Amino acid sequence: MIGLAPMAGYTDAAFRMLCRKAGAEIAYTEMVSAEALVRGKTEIMVRRGDSPLAVQLFGSRERALIEAAGIAEKKADFIDLNAGCPSPDLTDTGAGAALLRKPKALAELAAAISSTTKKPASVKIRLGWNSNDCVKICKLLDKADVTRIAIHGRTMKQGFSGKADWKAIGKAKEAVTCEIYGNGDLRDAEDAREKVATFRLDGALIGRAALGNPAVFGKKTDKRKAFLEWMRDSADFSAAKRQAMAFSRGLPEAKKMRNGIARAENASGLKAIFSDKG
Ligand SMILES: Cc1cc2nc3c(=O)[nH]c(=O)nc-3n(C[C@H](O)[C@H](O)[C@H](O)COP(=O)(O)O)c2cc1C
Structure with a gap:
């Protein structure tokens, strides 16, 4: 599966539909605050045909994440937990990439979501907070019964610097039974398919290269x-x-x-x- 990565400010329903038309096989929503969703301060917009869709939640409070997943599951094919966003707005509250510092707590949150929602649960991570702890984190998440882990092959500390480490993503795949999608620096669907084949993954997500350019998914687009x-x-x-x-x-x-x-x-x-x- 080659899909569209979650990108706040961009991967809204209309943009997802353009990417699907161009060949994206799966898409993720922009991240949605579990707290805001539970309080009715935000909603999830989807279009007919906007599937398979992973609705991505961020938060750190188990009760809020469970309730938010209960709301999101009506629109989603997968409930995804954000454990990779480096923004201090999230990490200061223990959400996003901050969850990578406490892999056990992250796995507990994932298990809580996966055991209470009707839809399969997935998690999107980076390799770790400031070092590559990816295999350890993935093993814990695998035990927490998640269906898929999407891995951006950089640590939180790296931000977007350096290159995504696809070998590290491949190692995680060898260590677990759940699906692993790779992510980071992909140019287009062909590049993505090549990485999936080389590292024996289940799929890959394209982020920045798709911005304003759905054609990266294969079909020529004006x-x-x-x-x-x-x-x-x-x-x-x-x-x-x-x-x-x-x-x-x-x-x-x-x-x-x-x-x-x-x-x-x-x-x-x-x-x-x-x-x-x-
Ligand atoms: C503008 C922008 C917004 C993003 N928003 C999110 C988000 O809401 N949730 C998330 O998990 N990752 C988010 N990311 C990270 C991407 O999903 C992806 O992991 C990262 O860009 C690396 O992939 P790429 O090299 O293909 O862009 C965002 C990235 C960008 C550039």
């Missing part, structure tokens, strides 16, 4: 048309500007487009930039 399709399906103007910047990248008129996007004051302004063949 970036202008794709963005306009995304606009039809989405109301949030600041999200539209962000997506517009991503979709303009690589186009011959990118610089001119970017200036226009930065100055655009409303949705029609953005639409005009992408409709104009310049």
Whole structure:
């Protein structure tokens, strides 16, 4: 399975649908706060055909994660737990990558989710907090009955520096029985399939390379048309500007487009930039 990685601010329902059309076989939502979901302060938007879908939750409180999973399971094929996000907004509360510092507590949370939800549970991790503890963490999660672990082949301390360590991901696969998806620095679906075959994985997730470029999943996609399709399906103007910047990248008129996007004051302004063949 080659899929779309979770990316906050980008992997909304409309963008997931574009990636699915281009060949993505699975997709993850943006991370969703378990606490906010439980309090009714956020909701999970999905479209018809938006499947298989992993709804990704973040949090550190077991009760909130269990309740949030109960809400998310109505929309999801998988309930995914974020144990990789390095943002202090999450780690200061013990969520995201902070869970990598306490692998046993992470496994307990995963077990709590997996034993209470109707849908299979998965976890997305990095290799570790500041060293590669991936095999140890994966073994604990495997025992916690998760269906899949997606591994970004960097430690939290590395951020996005250096290269993703695919050999480390391969070693984790040898140590467990659950599915392992690799993630990190993939260029496109062909690159992903090659890594899956080399390291005998169950799948791989493409992140940054897919931003504004669903064609990485294999099917040729007109970036202008794709963005306009995304606009039809989405109301949030600041999200539209962000997506517009991503979709303009690589186009011959990118610089001119970017200036226009930065100055655009409303949705029609953005639409005009992408409709104009310049
Ligand atoms: C803008 C952005 C937002 C991200 N948001 C999330 C997120 O919500 N949940 C998560 O697990 N990972 C998130 N990530 C990490 C990606 O899922 C992925 O692990 C990382 O980008 C490495 O893969 P890549 O090299 O293919 O981009 C995000 C990454 C980026 C660039």
